[in-house]
Amino acid sequence: MIFLTLISSILMASLSVYQFKTAAKEYHEERLERRETAVKEHINYILNTTTYPLTTENLPLIFKDEIYKLADIHSLAINIYSLDGKLLKSSKASFTVDTILPPIPNYILKLVQSSMDKRYVDVQSIDGKKFRSSYTQIKDTKFKPLGILNLPYIPDDGFYERELRNFLISLGQVYSIMLIVAFILAYFLSSYITKFLKSITDKITETRFNQKNEKIELEESSKEIALLVHAYNSMVEELEESASKLAQSEREQAWREMAKQVAHEIKNPLTPMRLTVQSFQRKFDPNDPEVKQKMSDYSNTLIQQIDTMSSVASAFSNFASMPAQQNETLNVVDVVQLTLDIFNEDYIEFRSDEKEVITIMDRTQLIRIVTNLVKNAIQAIPEHQAKKSVIVSVKKEGEQVLISVQDNGTGIETDNLNRIFEPKFTTKNSGMGLGLGIIKNIIENYNGTITFETASGKGTIFNVFLPIIKM
Numbered sequence: 001m002i003f004l005t006l007i008s009s010i011l012m013a014s015l016s017v018y019q020f021k022t023a024a025k026e027y028h029e030e031r032l033e034r035r036e037t038a039v040k041e042h043i044n045y046i047l048n049t050t051t052y053p054l055t056t057e058n059l060p061l062i063f064k065d066e067i068y069k070l071a072d073i074h075s076l077a078i079n080i081y082s083l084d085g086k087l088l089k090s091s092k093a094s095f096t097v098d099t100i101l102p103p104i105p106n107y108i109l110k111l112v113q114s115s116m117d118k119r120y121v122d123v124q125s126i127d128g129k130k131f132r133s134s135y136t137q138i139k140d141t142k143f144k145p146l147g148i149l150n151l152p153y154i155p156d157d158g159f160y161e162r163e164l165r166n167f168l169i170s171l172g173q174v175y176s177i178m179l180i181v182a183f184i185l186a187y188f189l190s191s192y193i194t195k196f197l198k199s200i201t202d203k204i205t206e207t208r209f210n211q212k213n214e215k216i217e218l219e220e221s222s223k224e225i226a227l228l229v230h231a232y233n234s235m236v237e238e239l240e241e242s243a244s245k246l247a248q249s250e251r252e253q254a255w256r257e258m259a260k261q262v263a264h265e266i267k268n269p270l271t272p273m274r275l276t277v278q279s280f281q282r283k284f285d286p287n288d289p290e291v292k293q294k295m296s297d298y299s300n301t302l303i304q305q306i307d308t309m310s311s312v313a314s315a316f317s318n319f320a321s322m323p324a325q326q327n328e329t330l331n332v333v334d335v336v337q338l339t340l341d342i343f344n345e346d347y348i349e350f351r352s353d354e355k356e357v358i359t360i361m362d363r364t365q366l367i368r369i370v371t372n373l374v375k376n377a378i379q380a381i382p383e384h385q386a387k388k389s390v391i392v393s394v395k396k397e398g399e400q401v402l403i404s405v406q407d408n409g410t411g412i413e414t415d416n417l418n419r420i421f422e423p424k425f426t427t428k429n430s431g432m433g434l435g436l437g438i439i440k441n442i443i444e445n446y447n448g449t450i451t452f453e454t455a456s457g458k459g460t461i462f463n464v465f466l467p468i469i470k471m
Contacts, residue, residue, distance in 0.1 A: 029132075032121065032153045036134050039074055039151060043138060047146075054140040056082055059147050060089045067091045079150040080138070085109050088147060104148065108135055112148065277302075326364065327469075332357040332401050333394050339370045340392060345378060351393040357401045360469045361446060369439045373405040373462050376436070380409030380460060389459075399468050400448075406461040412454040420452065 071091035078091040085104035111120040119136040454460040
């Protein structure tokens, strides 16, 4: 916009200069022609009233005194030449013919003679200024050429130059004001557009696939910004729909995997139970003196396998049916510290930069998260390890509370990093591996996240981020 304004101002100034120069040229041409016509009419009057014979030789006598009167009346310098270009009479006071005014050049004489109106205007530039000089034939009453009338004309461009200068100054002032206004409008317009673009940029930057994204609501905006906002809001709707479908698909896949795992875990104790019953059927002898001991061994084997099946069912039940949230206002620091009191290990250390972090959530589920992570940390440290350490820390980070559980155990092997939160995965000799899956489910129900860092042979740290929910 500013660039176009500058271009238009330059073009306007150039066009104005050209028009002023053209107008000045036409004005001087017309003015010279008018004055020349007036002088010729006056000369014809003198020729008609003179008593001298109308010849070229008598022209100096005819205009001896009259030429000065003509010069005064018309405010012009007047020169009369013979047909061959020699000066006969001039209105200049004192002059020397040979030195002051030279003869008319031959090319001018030829141009005057060859023209239709027997007239020619010679234009010359001296010191940057243009001088005009008209040459026209003087004729007698019978239209016979007597001589050549010369009218030197020095144009005065002062008026046009002043008008042009004033116009250019006015034009410069107008365009300066226009430029200032354009700069101001450009600033406010860019600020107006940038404000909306920044809002949109911030929203796009905060957009995540795994969270609830807010739509943009702008009351006043340009058509282009409105289209951009509409496109973003449509994208958010599609993103939420995709996330919902993905979550549904993941839940279905998790339940299928869980069903396979439960079936596998239940089949494991059924096989030894079947073999035990079949062996008892073949070898049962009521008269055997050790029949009571065999019955006891048989019963213990079945009870052990039944207990295994019962633990599988209980673990699956706990994972599948999350208890309803009983949210209450609690101090996360106190709850975590009290949870650690149930552990007897003296190498468990609690740290907190805050005396209290108040939030609203289910106390039982928070205890469950801490208990499970601490138990895993204890079990990750080998029994024979001399120096054992489990550090549990709580700190506030913005609008979140960070609960960290760090151990100096064996760490997690590289092959198991991507499977650590799988419901059926475990690195222990017993259990179903549902613990981390359960707490991950609890954390995500609160729109939180759980991450971990590990180093083989150095230990692991689990980080739980939970949003601080205020009343």
